[in-house]
Amino acid sequence: MKLTVFRYGTTEITERMAIEGGDESIKLPISLLFFLIETKEKKILVDAGCDAMPGFELFEFQKPVEVLETYGIDRGEITDVIITHAHNDHMDAIRYYPQANIHLHKNDLKSGERYLSDGTKLILLDDCGTITHGVEFRHVGGHTAGSGIVLIKLCDKALALCGDECYTRKNLILKIPTGSSCCPEKSRAFVEEYSKDCYLPILFHDPDLIEHLGYKTLMEL
Numbered sequence: 001m002k003l004t005v006f007r008y009g010t011t012e013i014t015e016r017m018a019i020e021g022g023d024e025s026i027k028l029p030i031s032l033l034f035f036l037i038e039t040k041e042k043k044i045l046v047d048a049g050c051d052a053m054p055g056f057e058l059f060e061f062q063k064p065v066e067v068l069e070t071y072g073i074d075r076g077e078i079t080d081v082i083i084t085h086a087h088n089d090h091m092d093a094i095r096y097y098p099q100a101n102i103h104l105h106k107n108d109l110k111s112g113e114r115y116l117s118d119g120t121k122l123i124l125l126d127d128c129g130t131i132t133h134g135v136e137f138r139h140v141g142g143h144t145a146g147s148g149i150v151l152i153k154l155c156d157k158a159l160a161l162c163g164d165e166c167y168t169r170k171n172l173i174l175k176i177p178t179g180s181s182c183c184p185e186k187s188r189a190f191v192e193e194y195s196k197d198c199y200l201p202i203l204f205h206d207p208d209l210i211e212h213l214g215y216k217t218l219m220e221l
């Protein structure tokens with residue numbers, strides 16, 4: 001199994017968005033990221049990214065599907081796309097993968113519907129589901145009603161691809177939930193659970209995970 005991160009742009013959000021109780025006047029740089037999990041049988045994207053982000057100024061931007069193709073695989077090879085939640089910057093670009101199974105939690109179907117077309121091969125997720133051997137979706141419901149994370153099981157730990165359940169390392173270190181939550185109780189429970197040692201959290205807007213436009217392999221087993 002191989003896990004690769006792709007960076008296709010950067011933008012800024014307020015500290016208040018990132019951290020509960022944060023300052024509205026402080027801007028934090030964030031990266032726009034998506035991930036590829038490769039197994040023998042599947043090429044699974046975790047989120048698809050976006051071609052535009054209304055309301056946000058984008059820097060160092062390239063369309064996510066173009067960044068994926070610099071890695072050397074064709075968009076037609078993608079077998080599955082897991083959507084962590086139905087926000088524009090995570091779901092907008094699924095139109096480039098009409099052949100893929102699109103996995104979306106049922107509680108985000110209403111808000112995500114506008115990104116789907118008649119031919120979309122939609123697989124609605126429930127609270128917990130195996131996508132393929134060693135790769136599991138877990139519903140959280142903090143950031144949006146249907147938001148979730150993807151766990152990749154290693155020997156004694158699990159990589160947790162956190163979507164937007166958590167924006168910064170500070171959220172986990174201080175156990176303060178994100179300021180962008182539809183259910184603060186669930187967001188609080190999330191930072192409590194996923195700050196435990198048995199998880200290796202990966203954040204979808206982490207500016208430090210990859211320092212440049214393009215891709216970086218995070219793990220290969």
Ligand SMILES: [Zn+2]
Nearest residue numbers: 087089090164
């Ligand atoms: Zn996001």
